Amino acid sequence: MKLFKMRGGVHPEARKADSSERPIRILPLPPLLHVPLQQHIGAPAKPVVRVGDKVLAGQLVGVGQGHVSAPVHAPTSGTVVAIGDHPAPHPSGLSAATVTIAPDGEGRWFEYEVPADPFALAPDDIAARAGAAGIVGLGGAAFPSSVKLDASRQSGVDTLVINGGECEPYLTCDDRIMRERASEIVTGIRLIQHAVGATRALVGIEDNKPEALAAMRAAAAATDVQIRAVPAMYPMGWEKQMIHALLGREVPAEGRSADIGVLVHNVATAWAVQQAVCQGRPLVSRIVTVSGGAVVAPCNLEVPIGAPVQALFDVCGGFRTTPARLVLGGPMMGQQIARTSVPVVKGTSGVLALTQAEIGLTRPAPCIRCSTCVRACPVGLLPLEIAARVRSDDLAGAVALGLKDCIGCGSCSYVCPSGIPLVHFFNYAKGDLAAQARSKAKQETTRKLAAERSARIERIAREREEAAAARKAAKAAKEAAARAAATTEAAA
Amino acid sequence: MIAALTSLTVLGTSLGLILGLAARFFKVEGNPLVEEIEALLPGTQCGQCGYPGCTGAAQALANGNAPLTLCPPGGRAVVAALAARLGMEADLSGVEDAGPRIAEVREELCIGCTRCYKVCPTDAVLGAAKHIHAVFSEACTACGSCVDVCPTEAILLRPLAPTLQSWGWGKPGLQPLAIAQGMAA
Amino acid sequence: MKLDALRARLAYQTVLLGCVVLLTSAALALASRATEADIEAAAMRDLRQSLAQVLPGEYDNDLLTDTLRLDVDEGPTVYRARRAGRVEAVVFQTVARGYAGPVVCIMGVARDGQLLGVRVLSHKETPGLGDKIEPAKDTWIHEFEGKSLGSPTADKWAVKKDGGAFDQFAGATITPRAVVRAVKGGLELFARERSRMLGEMEEGKT
Amino acid sequence: MTTIAHSPHARAANSVSRIMATVMLALVPVTLFGFWLNGWPAVYLWTVSLAAALVGEAAALKFQRRAVKPALLDGSGVLTAWLLALSLPPWAPWWIAVVGSLFAVVIAKQVFGGLGQNVFNPAMAARVMLLISFPLEMTIWVPPMSQPGLLDSLAVTFGGGQLDAVSSASLLGHVKTEFSRGLGLEQALAGHYAPLEALWGRRSGSLGETSALLIFIGGVFLLARRTITWHAPVAMLAGVALPALLMNLVAPEHYADPVYHLLSGGVMLAAFFIVTDPVTSPNTALGQLLFGLGCGLLTYVIRTWGSYPEGVAFAVMLMNAATPLIDRNIKPRIYGRTRQGAPLMTRHAKKDAA
């Protein structure tokens, strides 16, 4: 079996053993669940329940609006106690529209129709069911899966790649789900393959997860789903890296994997598709890794969406020491949060409580142009040059060097001996560019409005003038007529 | 002496002739730059720059008589675009980017005089005579014209609060990022 | 304004530039007339001064007009100094290959083959190292005065490092070595062409 | 208010000072060997260089109102002075070291904004400056193992004086002198050069040009620690050796063989410690190859046809000047793009085009 050589990448300390050896536990229901209406890329969902409504587990509480969006469901049965702003799991600390549910503890499920033979369903029906179940990519980007499935089917993909890379340190949720729920995942994979009409399905798993590899191989033995080991390195889980490692194909810049006939989904997404199609269960919970040096007993939990992060730490025995940093996701790309009251959402793969020793050096020194970052970048960028331009506000220069191709993987910052927050520079610049684009779009609108207004004012003025002229003419005509009448009269 | 004078004079005369002819022959009309620059300006003709609308501003810029930072509604984006087009280095430090703002009508003060409705260059003020006016946020450029004409000071320019969509990371090393105020749990 | 209309005319450019050039070149021509003689005199003075440095003593002819060009290859121009019609000394140029390029020297040789003086006209040696050949920086160049081919003997016409009689500079042997060799070459040239340089053939004829 | 840090929330265990310390460690063997070979004056000179660099750097930082301590502690100034000291004639007077170190850390480095901001290699800039300003002091060498006592050594370094008595020439200087006397290569080298001796280092020269072997060992250590990559060193050695081989084949009586060129002068030190300076060299592998090659070629050209006996420092500075141009034009290919930066053709686009 051929694997293709990759460039760039780093080898951070994995720290996975802390949590990978404990089976997945179910998180006890917390007193309140805060379910944000936007947990995905795209437009937020619109609430369809009111305060005081009783809801069942899996019942729709928000419908997606527009093309790229996803619905939101109640994680358990209970009462809607509030619809309003609640702190979002986001580094800004800002709030977002959230439906708060008080569980009744009964866990009664809303009944969805379950097909007898899921593989008999039409491909677009599978995508529709995944969409109705609110499934978004669980690999991190949280992109609505039905959109991806539909688009892939229409553009025609030949290969389905299932991403079991899980290259982020600490995180083991994909590892555990592959060990414990391999057959469901394989079914999910086959469903997705069926939904997009792919001729083959490959699962790429990093070779540092032998148990997961074994479990998946066993589950896939009777099917034509192929399980492949890929070398462990960060960011092997980046879909383009995974595609390159498995297939040797390169996705064009500014394009998507579908452009080269590949669809990529995460293993947990495949499991969620199986749940939705075969069990009629919408996406209302996910596996979350709780880990970090400050946590007493790291482990993986199955968590209802909306559970506050604090509840997860509590189940894991609380903190050993005061954590220096709380992080949602992995240490390489995850986001720091300031409070433990924020909820777990569909895209939350892990919650980490890190100590200062784990975070490492923070005080930045000047760049010594050692080009370690250049060697680490999997995209082939020059992080030091881009950052220098961003620092001196030369955004155009940064873009010319490929700022927009940066995937924000953090490899460069990780290896930089000077501790320069390179990715921070890039994301600051990307935010600034986005703001500029927004204001430009707005400028276009205003320009149009201003033009319309001046046209209108001109028209009104013209009409007024014309009216005046007409009046004058009429008056003149009348007078003339009057005069004529007078003369005729006089003549008469 | 004679040779010197004649030869140099002939040289000078012929070069003068050539240059004169060349100037005539190679004459270039108009300045396409002005139009290009005008396309970069917001086009609201609000006059805050001190020129009679964006065309005047564009002309001044093309002649190099105006700073890149002349247009307040354009903010940093316009400065950057102008700098790129004119190949100049923009000094962004002087540009006050108060962040996105929007006009807001305080209903308790509005008397429905329609003056703001008449001046708004983008038709962002809605309402009719004797009725309370409101601002259509998508169209408001925060130019402030309405603020100036309102007889009861009912219109204010209010900063737009950041949302999850508009929020962005601050520049590292300059402003250590802080949690939005009033949210500390 | 009338001038404006005029300025736009094609002929105007032509006439303007022509006039300006005419006037300016006339001015220069006049100035050149006025200064010509002085400039020439100044140039003569320059040359005479440098010749005088290697020709101590009084001579009664004008060296600048009493020259001879040897027809040996690349032969230098020889300036002759006479007293009472007899050539008492000659001055000519010699070029050494120094550390960083040619070192151009002039040397004055008396009738009897004794060196009257050597001066460096131009060189590219390293300042602070090789430039001690300039009399302004060091007295080394005066070492040559009074020397001749016989004294010191031919094998001593070298720097001390090479077993000769002349000093070198600490850390810079190349420059003095080259100058010594060039001066020796000049003396040898004089010895070979002595009679022609001194104009003895002509004298003999008369 | 809690400040929120951007990802990543982990860092590799490395730092600037650790890198600098590694390089210094690699320099220890050759430095100690040089001390042994040249005696106490070399020790004094080395000490004065380092001290002057520290003082100069601190003063420059103070003057610019910048933080002094972190900049001094990163070790880059010390390393610069160390490399400069390795390139000086070991018995040079103390003020040579002072002027050189100050020029290196103040003018060639701090004036540009300090560590990482300079465009020319500070040690090499200082070495070139010293050579053209004080050619006398910079071209006087001593025979190996002429070791004065502790006190006499003080007189050598601090007293200023009677060096002529012991002066000798470095190999390259000697050969250049002999050439200018019109001697052939063979005569010039006779009794002055034996490859084996050049390799282990018992000969005249600066601390950093005597033992090619110990420098090589230090370089291999740095390679093993991944402090440097192989590209620039190998390219530099090739840049010297290839033209030397070619010219030696064409006219062996005039042009020395590659081994002579590799083992003499500053080539070894430069290849492993100087062209690898991260700050002033290109930041891609291909760029570093070009940079090293350029340094090697220029070194050979200046040595062979120029007026200076050794060209390493000039060559490094010239290539430093070309580094921004190299970096501008040689960039890694971005994933999903052609070398020119256009997106790769997709299946669909290809179909459309067809």
Add this chain to the structure above:
Amino acid sequence: MSYARIAKDGLWDNNVVFSQMLALCPLLAVTGSATNGLGMGLATTAVLLASNTLISAVRHLVSTEVRIPVYIVLIATLVTLVDMGLNAWAHELYKVLGLFIALIVVNCAILGRAESFASKSPVLHAAADGLMMGLGFTFALVVIGGVREILGAGTLFANAHLLLGQGFAFLELTVIPEYRGYLLMILPPGGFLAVGFLLAGKRMLDRRLAARRITAALSLAPSP
């Protein structure tokens, strides 16, 4: 524009070298010593004064198409006149300043002043501007020459008598006795370094002066 303003511009605020960054070639080439700088400066001042006056006088006659040739021909004539005069009557100085007399023609500053000031100003203003710009340039040359000479050779105004006559021999100073010389400063690189550091020095001085002016203004303002 007042004459005081013109003087201040020429000497400091808008100094040819320190602010406009023009006339750099003669600046670097002849500032190996203060004396050479002084000579070059004075020659340039003479040309600047004459050219500004002349060009201002004929400015109404000149049309845009041949503007630059006409100006530069006038300047060239003046320079040639100076060249001839020096060669004939001040030959020693002529030898020192050599090629650079000819290059006064293209000394960018002269055409620069012609274009930006003389061609738009009345004759007297233009003359004053020429004089002040010239003196400012001379000042810069002497300062840079002085710095390079002191650091490079330890002397100041060496050989001034060749330039100004024996009466000025008293200017010749040995600043650092027994100095062995710092060649760098006399060689080309030293010229660049000296100009760079002097520019930075002027900038710091200007900033300090501005700060002092502000504090002075504040202390004058009536306290609330």
Add this chain to the structure above:
Amino acid sequence: MSEYLLMLLGTALVNNVVLVKFLGLCPFMGVSRKMGGALGMGMATTFVLTLATAATWMLEHWMLAPLGIEYLRILAFILVIAAVVQFTEMAIRKTSPALYQVLGIYLPLITTNCAVLGVAILNVQEQHAFVESLLYGFGSALGFTLVLLLFTGLRERLALAQVSEAMAGAPIGFVTAGLLALAFMGFAGLA
């Protein structure tokens, strides 16, 4: 042939117009902030300098020398150079707006680039034949372009560096030029 090559190298590197001869410094300092501009200036100078050396050579040998009016040399040379420059500018502006964008604004600056006149005069002084003159002019222009490009690269990098306020911009530019001149001294003795 190799003689000509050596001459080209000699003028471009060893006796570099900017760093060794001190000619053309104003554009060297003024147009070295952005690579595009520097490239334009380099190309424009190369074009004009080569053309001007040819024109002035003819002027010298066919007019000034035969008539014995060498004292009008500066006048005649500068006149021709100015005319060449201005003509080139007008022609490019009309015929190729794109090229004008690149070169246009730099062309007038060349009239006052003393390298052009300086090289023309040096050519006369060194009594070069026609082809040598052309090579000398072209080599000098190459040398000018080379150091201008190197220097621009360095300055672009310095624009991103954290140079202290007092040194930023022109002062650090001069210091860099000084170190560059130091480096070029290494070419001494070649050719």
